Structures are given as structure tokens and as C-alpha cells.
């Protein structure tokens with residue numbers, strides 16, 4: 203485990219609205235701490251559905267900003283966006299959350315597919331602000347969501363926007379096939395979240411992509427911290443690689459050292 207603690211790149215709040223619950227924040231911090239996690243990236247709170255309105259996006263982001271204010275040494279927010287929304291809102295909300303509010307990235311989920319042209323202004327804005335984009339991905343055998351992106355589609359997005367660092371979510375959902383899809387996309391990291399750990403998958407991702415492209419995430423509270431930390435702690439990789447996955451890569455893409463956070 204890194205001495206300075208693990209950074210979890212992929213968490214949510216279960217409670218909705220524009221204000222985080224004190225109880226939920228305290229529980230999250232207590233349980234994260236048990237597993238050596240000292241900072242979490244909050245992506246959005248569950249409540250709005252797959253295609254949130256402008257008001258719902260704003261509320262999610264206000265909730266994350268308030269959590270950052272309450273626990274600045276523990277919570278880093280990402281600005282949640284729906285690419286269906288207009289350019290004026292994109293500019294205004296990213297300014298509020300990142301420019302003024304100190305968030306460190308953008309989060310995209312399943313409102314539109316990664317192949318959709320409406321992602322281009324979002325990616326251009328990420329490049330302008332010099333922040334990473336964490337994008338959901340999953341290969342499902344059945345019931346792939348209508349606008350749910352596959353790793354191959356994330357690879358296409360990465361090739362269209364090679365200047366933007368993308369964190370592709372859910373190693374377990376992406377599988378070996380997903381790792382293959384992003385082999386030639388050096389701007390894509392894969393997060394280790396999603397499902398139950400599968401034997402050798404973290405080690406496989408490290409072997410094919412290099413440890414600097416694999417990053418620890420839990421998807422809390424859908425998954426518990428212990429199982430998700432365990433898949434990296436128990437992987438057949440070197441301690442140097444493990445430290446990159448647990449902390450070094452997040453420090454780099456979130457620029458935590460430069461900001462003294």
C-alpha cells in the first residue's frame with residue numbers, strides 16, 4: 203500500500219439532491235479509511251436517470267462541490283455532464299465546477315454514446331481546461347443500454363481526441379477484449395472497478411497496457427471498498443506497479459502534487 207494512501211478514482215453518493223448527507227460522507231470516509239483509501243473522486247450522485255436534465259446535472263455537481271467544501275482533504279469532484287445539453291451550459295457549468303470550484307475532471311455516463319458528435323465540444327473543453335474525462339464503458343452479453351458505450355467506442359473517441367486523457371471505467375465489464383480495444387490508445391487508462399474481481403485480469407491489463415495505464419477505482423457504493431482494493435492488492439504484479447495503480451497514476455492525472463492537495 204502506498205504510504206500516503208490509496209486514491210479511489212471512481213465513487214458515487216447514493217443519496218441524491220444538491221446536498222451530500224453528513225451520515226453518508228462520514229460512513230464513506232470511515233469505510234474507505236479501513237482499507238487505506240485517503241482520497242476519493244466523486245463522479246455524481248444517483249438519483250437522476252441516464253439522461254439528466256440541466257437542473258439535475260447542476261444539482262449533482264453542487265452536491266459534489268459541497269462535499270469537497272466539507273472534506274477538502276478527502277473528496278475531489280469531477281464535473282458530471284450530459285452531452286445533449288447546449289454549448290452555453292457546457293461552458294458555464296465547467297467554469298463553475300472546474301475553473302471556480304476546483305474539480306479535476308469530467309464524467310460522462312450513458313446519456314449518449316461515445317461515437318456521438320455531441321461529445322466533440324465536451325472533449326474540446328476538457329482539452330482547454332486540461333483535465334481528464336472518465337467515461338463509462340462495458341461489454342454486456344445481454345441488455346447493453348441503448349446509449350451505453352463499449353470499449354471499442356471509447357477507443358474511437360480517444361483517437362478523435364488524442365490530446366485528452368480518458369479514464370475508461372470498469373475493467374471487469376470491459377474484460378480482456380476491452381483491454382485489446384485500447385492497446386493503441388496511449389491517452390486511455392482503464393479503471394479497475396466493476397463486478398467481482400476475476401483472477402489475473404488486473405495483471406493482464408498491466409502486462410498489455412503497462413501499469414501507468416491502469417488505475418484503481420471501486421464504484422462505491424455499488425461495490426464495497428474491501429473487495430475492490432483486494433483485486434489490486436492480490437494481483438500478481440510488482441509493488442512498484444501496484445503503487446502506480448493505487449496512487450501514482452491518480453496523482454499524475456489529477457495533478458495533486460502540483461496543487462499541494
Ligand SMILES: [Zn+2]
Nearest residue numbers: 212214245421
Ligand atoms: Zn460508476
